[in-house]
Amino acid sequence: TDPLEAELLEIALDAATRAGAFLRDGRPEDLGVAATKSSAIDVVTEMDIAAEKLITGLLADRRPQDSLLGEEGASVEGSSGVQWVIDPIDGTVNYLYGLPSWAISIAARKEGETLVGVVHAPVRGEIFRAVRGQGAFLNDRPVRVRPAPELGLALVSTGFGYLAERKAHQAEVVRWLIPEVRDIRRGGSAAIDLCDVAAGRLDGYYERGLNPWDYAAGDLIAREAGALTGGRPGEPLSPALTVAAAPGLFEQLQRRLDELGAWHD
Numbered sequence: 001t002d003p004l005e006a007e008l009l010e011i012a013l014d015a016a017t018r019a020g021a022f023l024r025d026g027r028p029e030d031l032g033v034a035a036t037k038s039s040a041i042d043v044v045t046e047m048d049i050a051a052e053k054l055i056t057g058l059l060a061d062r063r064p065q066d067s068l069l070g071e072e073g074a075s076v077e078g079s080s081g082v083q084w085v086i087d088p089i090d091g092t093v094n095y096l097y098g099l100p101s102w103a104i105s106i107a108a109r110k111e112g113e114t115l116v117g118v119v120h121a122p123v124r125g126e127i128f129r130a131v132r133g134q135g136a137f138l139n140d141r142p143v144r145v146r147p148a149p150e151l152g153l154a155l156v157s158t159g160f161g162y163l164a165e166r167k168a169h170q171a172e173v174v175r176w177l178i179p180e181v182r183d184i185r186r187g188g189s190a191a192i193d194l195c196d197v198a199a200g201r202l203d204g205y206y207e208r209g210l211n212p213w214d215y216a217a218g219d220l221i222a223r224e225a226g227a228l229t230g231g232r233p234g235e236p237l238s239p240a241l242t243v244a245a246a247p248g249l250f251e252q253l254q255r256r257l258d259e260l261g262a263w264h265d
């Protein structure tokens with residue numbers, strides 16, 4: 001194992017585990033909305049902010065020369081070439097309502113490549129992790145995508161944005177896709193959706209409008225479990241479109257989403 005990757009993994013697991021305990025055990029009964037972002041339903045809680053501080057504090061202590069990019073505003077330019085991409089709570093709306101599917105997502109990137117990804121869903125008791133080239137694991141057991149079904153038999157998850165116009169178009173895409181697949185799920189955490197593809201609990205996942213902190217760790221975990229990930233056909237995954245599925249299904253799903261215009265509003 002590459003010593004840098006081993007160190008980054010150990011730090012990411014430590015930060016995710018500590019933040020997970022803090023968020024799970026410290027969730028106030030009367031948790032409210034601390035601020036809104038792009039719209040009234042795009043919310044931040046005091047716990048998102050506190051957890052990002054906890055995580056970035058730990059990372060800065062251990063590796064002070066690294067860059068940091070966090071959903072709640074962390075933005076530090078370091079000199080080491082390593083960048084941490086952090087979502088302190090992916091699935092904030094689930095967390096706000098007390099639903100179990102939310103996760104801490106931490107990825108370490110270097111020269112544009114993700115080296116390490118950790119997604120920790122504390123209420124589900126799950127820690128997914130991957131190191132580039134070394135497979136993906138759920139609580140220390142290797143995970144693998146399930147064999148690709150044809151599109152018509154695929155269980156596909158997706159997510160929706162926070163702006164009404166975008167949501168209306170996303171609903172239009174789903175309106176066409178639903179009869180063409182087994183069923184659609186909307187779990188509420190992109191990071192967990194990608195990990196559920198990795199673990200064979202979903203056949204595929206797609207979403208328009210994610211941010212790097214939503215998918216950086218889950219993308220590596222899905223790929224290391226045998227999934228293909230990307231955006232529009234021939235393009236890498238990006239905030240415009242994120243698609244993940246096992247080879248065989250991936251190409252079909254990507255092509256159909258392209259025809260349906262899932263990449264625009």
Ligand code: IPD
Nearest residue numbers: 089090091092159160188189190
């Ligand atoms: C959100 C979740 C959700 C997805 C949204 C994301 P957040 O992340 O991943 O599943 O549909 O697009 O913004 O805001 O809870 O960190």
